[in-house]
Amino acid sequence: xxxxxxxxxxxxxxxxxxxxxxxxxxxxxxxxxxxxxxxxxxxxxxxxxxxxxxxxxxxxxxxxxxxxxxxxxxxxxxxxxxxxxxxxxxxxxxxxxxxxxxxxxxxxxxxxxxxxxxxxxxxxxxxxxxxxxxxxxxxxxxxxxxxxxxxxxxxxxxxxxxxxxxxxxxxxxxxxxxxxxxxxxxxxxxxxxxxxxxxxxxxxxxxxxxxxxxxxxxxxxxxx
Amino acid sequence: xxxxxxxxxxxxxxxxxxxxxxxxxxxxxxxxxxxxxxxxxxxxxxxxxxxxxxxxxxxxxxxxxxxxxxxxxxxxxxxxxxxxxxxxxxxxxxxxxxxxxxxxxxxxxxxxxxxxxxxxxxxxxxxxxxxxxxxxxxxxxxxxxxxxxxxxxxxxxxxxxxxxxxxxxxxxxxxxxxxxxxxxxxxxxxxxxxxxxxxxxxxxxxxxxxxxxxxxxxxxxxxxxxxxxx
Numbered sequence: 001x002x003x004x005x006x007x008x009x010x011x012x013x014x015x016x017x018x019x020x021x022x023x024x025x026x027x028x029x030x031x032x033x034x035x036x037x038x039x040x041x042x043x044x045x046x047x048x049x050x051x052x053x054x055x056x057x058x059x060x061x062x063x064x065x066x067x068x069x070x071x072x073x074x075x076x077x078x079x080x081x082x083x084x085x086x087x088x089x090x091x092x093x094x095x096x097x098x099x100x101x102x103x104x105x106x107x108x109x110x111x112x113x114x115x116x117x118x119x120x121x122x123x124x125x126x127x128x129x130x131x132x133x134x135x136x137x138x139x140x141x142x143x144x145x146x147x148x149x150x151x152x153x154x155x156x157x158x159x160x161x162x163x164x165x166x167x168x169x170x171x172x173x174x175x176x177x178x179x180x181x182x183x184x185x186x187x188x189x190x191x192x193x194x195x196x197x198x199x200x201x202x203x204x205x206x207x208x209x210x211x212x213x214x215x216x217x218x219x220x221x222x223x224x
Numbered sequence: 225x226x227x228x229x230x231x232x233x234x235x236x237x238x239x240x241x242x243x244x245x246x247x248x249x250x251x252x253x254x255x256x257x258x259x260x261x262x263x264x265x266x267x268x269x270x271x272x273x274x275x276x277x278x279x280x281x282x283x284x285x286x287x288x289x290x291x292x293x294x295x296x297x298x299x300x301x302x303x304x305x306x307x308x309x310x311x312x313x314x315x316x317x318x319x320x321x322x323x324x325x326x327x328x329x330x331x332x333x334x335x336x337x338x339x340x341x342x343x344x345x346x347x348x349x350x351x352x353x354x355x356x357x358x359x360x361x362x363x364x365x366x367x368x369x370x371x372x373x374x375x376x377x378x379x380x381x382x383x384x385x386x387x388x389x390x391x392x393x394x395x396x397x398x399x400x401x402x403x404x405x406x407x408x409x410x411x412x413x414x415x416x417x418x419x420x421x422x423x424x425x426x427x428x429x430x431x432x433x434x435x436x437x438x439x440x441x442x443x444x445x446x447x448x449x450x451x452x453x454x
Contacts, residue, residue, distance in 0.1 A: 149371070156364050160356040169351055173344040174371055177378035180386055197385055205378050212374055216367050219289065223363040 007092045011100035018077070019108065025073060029066040029112045036062035037116070037123055051124040056186030059120055060179060063113060064146060068168050070108045071150040074101050075158050084158075087221075094218040102151040102213075109143050129192030134185070138195060141202040142182035145209065149174055152213045155220055178205050229425060236422050239415035243408075251408040263321045269413035270313040271339070273420045277307030278346065278373075285369035288362060294435070297362040300369060302427045304349050306420055311343045334387045341379045345372040 019025055040058050044050070078084040087097060120126065128135065150171050157166035181202045185195035247265035254261035284300035287293075318336060319329040330336065349372060353365050 152371075156352070156367065159360045159364060160352065162355065166352070166355055169348050170368065173341065173348045174375050176341050176344070177375065177382040180382045184386060201378070201382055201385065208374055208378075209371070212371060216289075216370065219363060220367055223360040 008096040008100045008103075011097055012104055015100065015104040016107065019104075025070040025108050026111060028069050029108070030115060032069055033062040033066040033112065033116050034119070036065060037120060041123055046124065048125050051126060052129075052190045053187060055120065055124050055126055055190060056183045056188075058124075059117070059186060060142070060182045062116070063109065063143075064172075064175070064179065066112055067105070067109045067143075067146050067150060068171070070105055070112075071147070071154045071171075072164050072167055074105060074151055074154045079158065084221075094221045095214050097221075098151065098155075098213065098217040102148050105147040105151055106144055109147055110140075113139055113143065126190060128190050130189040130194060132189065134195045134199065135189050137199055138182060138185040138189070138202065141199065141206055142178060142185075144206050145178035145182075145202060146171075146175060148206070148210050148213055149178075152217060152220070155217070159223065178202060181205070229422075232418065232422055232425070236415065236418040239411075239418055243412040243415040246408045246411050251405055252402060257325055260321060260324050263317050265408055265412045266416075267314060267317040267321060268409060269416040270310045270317070272413055273416050274307045274310035274314060276417070277303040277310065277420060277424075278342070281307060281346075281349075281369055282373040285366035285373075288366045289370070294362070297366070298428055298431045298435075300362075300366060301353060301431060302424045304346055304353075304369070305427065306424050308343065308346050308350060309423075310416075310420065311339065311346065314339060315343060332387075334383050337383045337387075338379050341383070342376065345375060345379075348372075 037058070040062070044054065046054060075084065078087070087094075150167070153170040153174075154167050157163040157170060160166045181198040185198035185202070188195045188198070243265070247262055251262065251265065253259060280303040281300050284296045284303060287296040288300060318339075322331070323329050349365060349368050352368055353361055356364050
């Protein structure tokens with residue numbers, strides 16, 4: 001972990017303020033996941049029992065696709081006016097920048113989830129039969145899993161041609177275990193089971209990949 | 225290339241034909257599955273070879289991140305490419321066998337699913353190499369290779385949990401293997417490994433030459449540009 005310099009909170013504050021004023025990411029994410037909810041609802045037309053089984057998958061697929069929207073513009077802002085280059089030559093630790101971006105994305109996606117979940121519950125008539133509090137843990141760990149790798153791969157795909165397409169191509173294969181865990185945990189809780197195994201898996205996934213991101217981010221930022 | 229290459233080529237050709245003879249004629253016919261089972265001698269050695277190549281890719285990527293030498297970058301690239309080819313063979317021969325034996329082409333069984341996910345991860349590695357601009361490619365690719373390798377245990381465990389929670393009939397390994405079959409299997413694996421080594425070697429040389437040509441072109445355009453601009 002990097003030393004708690006002022007850079008991390010400062011960058012985070014700046015990103016949050018930019019987002020608060022423009023509301024670019026959150027609006028496009030909200031609209032996008034709303035579309036996914038509606039389209040899925042038309043294409044499956046589920047009854048209450050079926051919804052319980054498939055809702056875990058629908059929710060997380062919707063959030064995953066919506067998160068890509070936010071992740072893609074994470075670094076785009078820093079390319080204008082060569083902010084990223086300036087950052088590279090400055091002595092500021094690269095990991096503070098990375099953590100600020102990852103936490104910022106985590107907040108954006110969490111806000112999206114908080115706004116969209118009630119809508120999902122209404123549209124699909126969901127009533128969890130298992131321990132609901134576990135869903136909160138699953139949501140927090142799962143969102144972090146998507147966002148930490150997503151922020152990292154967004155920084156990688158900055159260096160490629162057609163970077164907007166590149167991010168999902170890199171992110172989705174690596175995220176399959178996390179996504180499987182999130183979907184299964186949610187479906188288990190909704191249908192009346194527990195999700196301890198999946199929470200443990202998500203926790204270890206988060207630990208391993210957060211460590212890997214922090215160890216390798218400087219290399220990627222300075223790649224020439 | 226030195227003399228070892230044609231020697232390896234001849235050796236591989238001999239081994240492959242001997243292994244083919246062994247697999248199709250010498251190996252005993254399986255009792256319940258019949259001759260269909262013989263695809264096993266191609267399926268399993270390809271899988272082992274692919275996994276070895278993916279391990280090589282991981283090690284070479286780690287070495288590249290520490291040493292930054294072009295040779296280990298080329299090794300990483302080549303092993304990923306050839307590994308994906310062998311992994312594709314596994315994913316194609318599997319359903320060909322599964323159709324007559326299980327009655328279905330594909331099932332979301334643990335091994336099938338984890339091999340497919342592994343294949344997807346390394347495809348995304350190759351896509352990244354294709355799409356990034358040349359100077360940064362090695363570093364980005366090495367980083368992604370490390371993420372991919374870290375992901376492998378998670379893929380394995382998550383799909384294991386997934387499948388133990390939703391059991392479905394799948395003809396698993398279990399049971400013992402006839403020693404003659406094992407013998408044939410190992411010969412085939414040796415032949416396939418030699419074949420993979422041969423392809424990797426020529427691909428390595430090709431990549432080396434390609435980079436030399438690119439460098440020569442870059443140098444040429446550098447030295448000629450002042451004259452043409454005048």
